Amino acid sequence: MPLVTSTEMFKKAYDGGYAIGAFNVNNMEIIQGITEAAKEVNSPPILQVSAGARKYAKHVYLMKLIEAALEDTDLPICVHLDHGDSFEICKSCIDGGFTSVMIDGSKHPFEENIRLTKQVVDYAHAHGVVVEGELGKLAGIEDDVNVADDDAQFTDPAQVEEFVGRTGVDSLAIAIGTSHGAYKFKGTPRLRFDILEDISKRLPNYPIVLHGASSVIP
16 A cells, blocks of 8 residues: 555545544654554554654654555555645655645744745645645644744634635644643633634635644543
């Protein structure tokens, strides 16, 4: 079974009314644990690799481990760059065999985010790779992503159609109150399901991504 993009996974998820888990990996044991569990439930996974994981384990080692998982499980697996912050790292992952990349330009102003995201989309699509963009800022720490609670910013639903239309991204990460790492906000998680509902109406049957969702119990 070859590596796949997330396109068919997302289509089946919408048709079936379920979410798809994406799991960060950085060594053999984590890859084995995730893919063997996925095989038990016959659920194709997205394996995410961060910039830090590539530095720690090296790109070539991670790809060989994932190749072994493909052979061992015979599951469709998508390999995804998590929170790429530049065109250069996205290009390196695309050239190195990733089937999906995330370009996180959320720290930039809206127009710069669009420019950077479209640059990655143009290169990725020319190589058969899909792209996830991001609007809004999640609180918390993950690798080099470090956003204080006070700097977190909900996604503005009024911007999503323009962003997707001008960039051509295949999926969109949004901020509705989830957090990277352990939940940092005081008290009960403040999840803005109204924002999620508004965006879903503006982008019907379009893949929406929630980062940090595993640490939040609504």
